[in-house]
Amino acid sequence: MTTGALYETKPLNCWAKAKEIREEYYRDYANAHENGGIRWAGGAWTFGAIPCGLGDDVWSLTSEPYGASIAANKLFSLRCLEATEKAGYARDLCSYMRNYWGSILLNEYAFGGPFPKPDFIWQDHICCSHAKWYQVVSDLEGGIPQFCIDVSVGPYHEINELKLDYVVGQMHDGIEWLQKTTGRTYDDAKLIEAVYQECRSTALWAEISCLNKAKPAPLDEKTMYSLYVLGTLMKHSKVVADFYEELRDEVRWRVDNQIAAIANERCRLMSDTQPPWGFLSVFRYLEQFGAISVGSLYTFGLIGMFEVKPDGTWGPRTTPQEQGIEITDREQALRILADWNLSKPEWQHFYSPHLKTEMMVRIAREWSLDGVILHYNRGCEGLSIGIAENRLGLIEAGYPVMTFEGNMGDEREFDLPKTTARIDAFMETLGIKEI
Amino acid sequence: MITAGIDMGSKTVKVVIVKDGEIVGKHMLLAGFEAQEAAETAFAASLEAAGLTADDIEAIVATGAGRKNAPHTDRDITEVGSGAKGAHHLYPAVRTVIDVGAEEGRAIRCTEDGKVLDFALNEKCAAGAGAFTEAMSRALEVPIEELGPMSLQSQNPTPMNAQCAVFAESEVVSLLHARTPKQDIARSVHDAIASRIVSLAKKVGFEPEVVFIGGVAHNPGFVDSLERALECKVIIPEDPEFIGAYGAALAAAES
Numbered sequence: 001m002t003t004g005a006l007y008e009t010k011p012l013n014c015w016a017k018a019k020e021i022r023e024e025y026y027r028d029y030a031n032a033h034e035n036g037g038i039r040w041a042g043g044a045w046t047f048g049a050i051p052c053g054l055g056d057d058v059w060s061l062t063s064e065p066y067g068a069s070i071a072a073n074k075l076f077s078l079r080c081l082e083a084t085e086k087a088g089y090a091r092d093l094c095s096y097m098r099n100y101w102g103s104i105l106l107n108e109y110a111f112g113g114p115f116p117k118p119d120f121i122w123q124d125h126i127c128c129s130h131a132k133w134y135q136v137v138s139d140l141e142g143g144i145p146q147f148c149i150d151v152s153v154g155p156y157h158e159i160n161e162l163k164l165d166y167v168v169g170q171m172h173d174g175i176e177w178l179q180k181t182t183g184r185t186y187d188d189a190k191l192i193e194a195v196y197q198e199c200r201s202t203a204l205w206a207e208i209s210c211l212n213k214a215k216p217a218p219l220d221e222k223t224m225y226s227l228y229v230l231g232t233l234m235k236h237s238k239v240v241a242d243f244y245e246e247l248r249d250e251v252r253w254r255v256d257n258q259i260a261a262i263a264n265e266r267c268r269l270m271s272d273t274q275p276p277w278g279f280l281s282v283f284r285y286l287e288q289f290g291a292i293s294v295g296s297l298y299t300f301g302l303i304g305m306f307e308v309k310p311d312g313t314w315g316p317r318t319t320p321q322e323q324g325i326e327i328t329d330r331e332q333a334l335r336i337l338a339d340w341n342l343s344k345p346e347w348q349h350f351y352s353p354h355l356k357t358e359m360m361v362r363i364a365r366e367w368s369l370d371g372v373i374l375h376y377n378r379g380c381e382g383l384s385i386g387i388a389e390n391r392l393g394l395i396e397a398g399y400p401v402m403t404f405e406g407n408m409g410d411e412r413e414f415d416l417p418k419t420t421a422r423i424d425a426f427m428e429t430l431g432i433k434e435i
Numbered sequence: 436m437i438t439a440g441i442d443m444g445s446k447t448v449k450v451v452i453v454k455d456g457e458i459v460g461k462h463m464l465l466a467g468f469e470a471q472e473a474a475e476t477a478f479a480a481s482l483e484a485a486g487l488t489a490d491d492i493e494a495i496v497a498t499g500a501g502r503k504n505a506p507h508t509d510r511d512i513t514e515v516g517s518g519a520k521g522a523h524h525l526y527p528a529v530r531t532v533i534d535v536g537a538e539e540g541r542a543i544r545c546t547e548d549g550k551v552l553d554f555a556l557n558e559k560c561a562a563g564a565g566a567f568t569e570a571m572s573r574a575l576e577v578p579i580e581e582l583g584p585m586s587l588q589s590q591n592p593t594p595m596n597a598q599c600a601v602f603a604e605s606e607v608v609s610l611l612h613a614r615t616p617k618q619d620i621a622r623s624v625h626d627a628i629a630s631r632i633v634s635l636a637k638k639v640g641f642e643p644e645v646v647f648i649g650g651v652a653h654n655p656g657f658v659d660s661l662e663r664a665l666e667c668k669v670i671i672p673e674d675p676e677f678i679g680a681y682g683a684a685l686a687a688a689e690s
Contacts, residue, residue, distance in 0.1 A: 403555075418556075421500070421556075422556060425513040425514070425516065425556075429552075
């Protein structure tokens with residue numbers, strides 16, 4: 001332990017593996033054709049388990065993490081954003097989308113080489129940007145077959161069989177479309193396996209998030225971004241589920257042995273919405289005060305699937321396999337997949353900011369927070385809608401809140417000195433001094 | 436106890452010498468490109484005004500945007516903390532502090548004992564700051580000191596739509612071309628800034644009493660706009676631009 005430190009801290013043993021999985025994902029997609037495989041593109045929220053039925057050589061490029069990867073590379077991002085603006089698209093559109101389109105317009109892949117054109121698009125409409133994103137991609141690429149699933153059936157607590165029928169019906173249509181588009185025969189066994197793995201990986205991420213309730217927190221949010229991202233790339237993959245199991249075991253060990261993410265934890269915070277990816281240094285800035293962001297509804301609930309446990313607290317959602325459910329056919333697999341995804345915490349607040357406030361207050365209580373830092377993210381309408389309402393709800397629940405404006409994918413809308421000045425003032429109001 | 440507070444603002448440096456809670460010396464200078472040098476000069480001038488030497492000062496606390504570069508300091512506090520401390524010391528009943536300086540506008544909500552409950556700052560935009568009034572006075576070709584009294588003579592205020600200093604300037608030019616009286620344009624400028632500041636105050640849930648600090652508190656036109664928008668009177672200390680430095684000096688006495 002460092003002299004003067006409150007807790008011992010050490011890097012994650014599985015950190016390098018997480019990096020490898022991510023790099024391999026982007027490489028596999030780019031090289032898919034060389035290896036006789038198929039490429040598809042779609043959002044991180046899409047039902048990615050379904051194209052798995054086309055074979056083991058089907059590789060995806062999920063759009064939001066790709067837009068975030070570009071954002072982290074400030075110079076490339078600026079070129080992408082300017083290329084998109086030059087093509088006539090408005091500057092106030094989703095910044096992930098603008099980065100992504102810019103990458104196509106420049107014909108540059110963020111991981112080297114020309115932009116790898118997808119063979120088909122497999123998307124779901126979670127927000128107004130997702131509905132249009134790939135229409136433009138298809139136009140820019142000279143026409144790419146596209147299938148989109150409408151998921152606007154309301155929050156999970158209102159889900160009924162009819163609503164599930166609506167989503168599952170589209171999934172069935174989508175499988176027929178996939179077969180017709182690719183000329184491949186669909187394998188239900190591969191779908192069933194992918195559904196099992198998706199339930200496993202997303203429940204495991206929820207479990208890992210819950211381990212961060214411990215004091216000191218074993219993970220900080222900046223580190224979690226590099227880990228949760230694997231779920232946004234291929235949540236249906238056994239590679240990711242196996243990795244999350246390994247990670248869960250390591251994080252549990254850290255909790256048991258009081259291994260902290262930061263050496264001087266004395267103030268626990270959460271953030272909200274996607275961070276300004278080019279400026280993750282703000283999380284390191286917090287550490288000067290012994291402050292740690294232990295996560296957020298975004299980091300926990302975009303990939304993690306939760307349920308309320310008998311003691312009233314949030315825990316990982318019980319998977320079908322843990323319930324002893326054996327999936328035997330396509331209809332059952334699709335129904336479980338739809339039900340599972342519609343319970344995603346991050347999905348709920350598209351319908352009401354109050355649902356989001358409830359979940360945020362729950363996190364603040366269960367993760368023992370001292371305050372909240374909200375990113376008024378100009379780059380994402382979907383996740384920042386209602387955030388000012390969330391602020392009021394959190395204040396009413398007794399949690400001090402700091403806000404800052406920025407943009408997850410367009411650094412031109414973020415002001416680092418002003419943000420750190422706000423953090424200084426916020427820490428001062430919390431009575432926290434620099435270490 | 437004798438302490439000093441140095442407010443390294445974005446445009447000016449203010450130094451205050453405080454003895455047992457009372458200001459005994461103060462000085463303000465443009466920060467310029469050599470803010471540290473300006474602070475040294477202002478520090479020396481305020482010591483001279485107080486009839487003291489540097490050895491008499493027991494503790495120094497800096498505040499302001501450039502506080503990390505202030506000379507001689509023992510520690511620093513933020514503008515939010517110093518503004519609240521200074522205002523609360525002078526007016527213990529204060530619950531909301533509005534601070535409008537050159538580059539930033541802020542609203543601070545305090546408890547009975549002066550603790551900061553919440554604060555809000557203008558975002559990446561000059562629309563709630565003194566720089567906005569300066570830009571508009573240039574567009575109107577009116578000295579900044581005259582902008583406030585001029586706006587009080589407005590007979591027919593014209594709403595200003597722009598929320599950005601750059602667009603507002605072009606709007607002012609358009610209004611001038613439309614032969615709108617300068618008095619009405621000046622009033623519109625102040626109403627526009629006041630509207631931004633009031634939205635910050637409402638964000639923190641403002642309640643009286645309201646103390647208005649910062650250099651823009653010297654502008655009677657803006658004060659009028661602010662009071663109308665807030666629908667309440669504001670208290671303006673004698674030297675509103677020195678309250679941050681004063682709060683820092685008070686903090687120094689506590690350290």
